[in-house]
Amino acid sequence: MADPLYELLAPYFDSPASPRPVPSVQDQVTAKYLNRLSTLPLASLTSSEPQSLAQSSHTALLSLQSLSARSNSALVASSEHLSSLRTTLPQLATEAESLRNDIPKLDEQAVAFSEKYSRSAENEVLDRRKKALLMARNVDRLSDILDLPTLLSSAISSSTAQGASNTTNYASALDLHSHIKRLHLLYQDSELVSSIYQQTEEAMQEMTSNLISSLRAQNIKLAAGMRTIGWLRRVAPELDGNSSNREGTLGALFLVCRLATLVSMLSALDPLRDLADQEAAIRLRDDNPTKKGTDAWSIGQQTERYLKRYIEIFREQSFAIVSMYKSIFPSGPDTTASDDLGLKFKSLGLRSVSQPTPTPQQQDPLSPLPSALSTFPLHLVGLLTMTLKQYLPNVQDKSSRESLLTQVLYCAGSLGRLGGDFSLLLADLGQDDSDEEGDGHGEWVEAMKKHRVLAGKLESLASGGSVRGMKGLADGRAKSPNEVK
Structure with a gap:
């Protein structure tokens, strides 16, 4: 029934009364509306249907207006x-x-x-990219490795600034050097590790120089000296292994450094030495024997001050050097007694009858050199005797000369406790050029006698009568000076 109805209504479209185009018969909306019209009664077509269509049109218009308001931008963009x-x-x-x-x-x-x-x-470009990626992944490790020389130099510099009392930084520097050395052994083909190792070696050379310089300190103690030698053994093992002696080359290095310190301390007496040289010049220029007894004491006054201070420094430092050396480099049990005995007799210029006969190895000129301590006291004694022979004749006052000779004997006894007694080598120091007796050793003999008597009294107090002596001294304090002898 839809087709006849469509044919009935189609002529009313596309006309002056209704300019709308004819809807398609296949349109679902048209087919649905035609089916609805066929179900409506005839009276509703003229009464309610026009109102329903007007209402639907108005509702559609309102919906289009709201849609246009909501989707204005989208519509414009679509357009x-x-x-x-x-x-x-x-x-x-x-x-x-x-x-x-x-x-x-x-x-x-x-x-x-x-x-x-x-x-x-194999591809070089790909290898370079792989290396770049590997470096990017290990940039933190590379940064730590590159910072090792800087850390080592900082540790060495801080230790040098803080002095020999600081042992932590030197120990850290040695640990860093061991770590870098281990890396160099593991990665010998790496240019980076080789460069870092080279920088480390330069820093360790600086540390070695600082340690050697610390051995020349004036107020160095035994503990500091032992620590310094221990660090040198780790930093420069070649100094400890090139010699067959137990102390190696470090023993000679230690003695040379301490000798340099002694010479620098003695050079501080140059103002007094200049005055003594002036007195020596006056003594050599003045050959009149009548003036010898008048102003002899005043001429040798400055020389006496210089020699007293010289002998005092020499005594303290020589004993400290030899004793510290023996503490740092102890000799073996089989050579201690013979070395000390040989050192003592060699310093005296005598031959010991109880000294063992040299072995063929010792007679061999190509055999290893003896210990540096065997000749070091002779050099020290040579410095002292040369100074005494040069300036002692300036002192003409008898009491002053005896005081100086006694001081020299104390110095010889102090060094003699370590096996280096040189008192007999100084027998000609008391000889006077104007002595008419011929031997010229009377003053020295008198000084030796007084020294032995005083040494015997001190030894008796220290050995058998120490308790009685202390008690007697305590009782003597309550007595007058004339009653205590």
């Missing part, structure tokens, strides 16, 4: 895109054609890249 679609589609077709033409070239480049960076064959 613009629709207007540009005529130019966009040909451009898209042109670019698609260009892309289709460039695909073979892209394929060729991809194949060439794959062949160039293939892992199946």
Whole structure:
């Protein structure tokens, strides 16, 4: 029934009264409405149906207006895109054609890249990229390794600034050096590790120089000296292994440094030495024997001050050097007694009858050198005797000369406790050029006698009568000085 009804209503469309186009018969909305009209009574077509259609039209108009308000921007954009679609589609077709033409070239480049960076064959570029990626992943480790020379130099510099009392930084520096040395042994082909190792060796040479310089300190103690020698054994093991002696080359180095300190301390007496030289010049210029008894004491006054201070420094430092050396470099149990005995008799210029006969190895000129301590006291004694022979004749006062000779004997006895007694080598120091008796040793003999008597009294107090002596001294304090002898 829909088709006849459609044919009945179709002529009313597309006419002056209704300019609307004729709806399609296949339209679902049209077919649905025609089916609805066939179900309505005839009276409703003229009464309620026009109102229903007007209401539906108004509702549709309101919906279109609200939709236009909500989707205004979207509609405008859609309109613009629709207007540009005529130019966009040909451009898209042109670019698609260009892309289709460039695909073979892209394929060729991809194949060439794959062949160039293939892992199946050796490739320098790929190796460089691998190394760069490896360095990027291990940049923190590389930074730590590169900072090792700086840390080592900082530890050495801080230890040098804080002095020999600080042992922590030197120990840290030695640990860092051991770590870098281990890295160099593991990665000998690495240029980076080799460069760091070279910088480390330069820093350790600086540390060695600082340690050697610390051995020349005036107020160095035994503990500091032992620590310094221990560090030198770790830093420069070649100094400890080139010699067959137990102390190695470090023993000679220690003696040379302490000798330099002694010479520098004695050189501080140069102002007094200049005055003594002036008195020596006056003594050599003045050959009149009548003036010898008048102003002899005043001429030798400055020389006496110089020699007293010289002998005092020499006594303290020589004993400290030899005793510290023996504490740091102890000799073996089989050579201690013979070395001390040989040192003592050699310093006296005598030959010991109880000294053992030299072995063929000792007679061999190519045999290892003896200990540095065996000749060091002779050098010290040579410095002292040369100074005494040069300046002692300036002192003409008898009491002053006896005081100086006694001081020299105390110095010889102090060094003699370590096996270096040189008192007999100084027998000619008391000889006077104007002595008419011929032997010239009377003053020295008198000084020796007084020294032995005083040494005997001190020894008796220290050995058998120490308790009685202390008690007697305590009782003597309550008596007058004339009653205590």
